[in-house]
Amino acid sequence: MSNTEATLFTRIINREIPADIRYEDDLCIVINDIAPQAPVHMLVIPKQPIPRLVDASKADRSVLGHLMWVAAEVARDAGVDEAFRLIVNNGEGAGQTVFHLHLHVLAGLKAAPMFVEADLGEP
Numbered sequence: 001m002s003n004t005e006a007t008l009f010t011r012i013i014n015r016e017i018p019a020d021i022r023y024e025d026d027l028c029i030v031i032n033d034i035a036p037q038a039p040v041h042m043l044v045i046p047k048q049p050i051p052r053l054v055d056a057s058k059a060d061r062s063v064l065g066h067l068m069w070v071a072a073e074v075a076r077d078a079g080v081d082e083a084f085r086l087i088v089n090n091g092e093g094a095g096q097t098v099f100h101l102h103l104h105v106l107a108g109l110k111a112a113p114m115f116v117e118a119d120l121g122e123p
């Protein structure tokens, strides 16, 4: 994808692709994940299409903080503020599939360990 091509999430922000929008302000949008991995699975997405967290610059610090604040707000609105998990997949090796930064807000299931031990092929 060239740098000028709109990301999937930019197309959702621009209403070119439909989504269940739960929150929006001048800096970000929150949508329900299309393939939820928990009863509550929302994505907090900055309108600025930063590809990965590591691509954020010093000037992006305030928007990054804003995303965290919005995550807590929408968790409260969804009634899951006592138990939710925030995940950011950074890079393909970490499972990132959409290269437009987003925070996953997951709730409604008993939280599992963060990592499953890899099978290293030992006997």
Ligand code: 5GP
Residues within 6 Å of the ligand: 008, 017, 019, 020, 031, 032, 033, 034, 035, 036, 043, 088, 089, 095, 096, 097, 098, 099
């Ligand atoms: P990642 O794997 O990049 O951390 O997360 C991308 C997320 O975007 C996935 O959980 C995936 O289900 C979600 N997703 C992919 N395409 C769409 C879409 O068209 N609409 C919505 N609402 N979510 C999407």
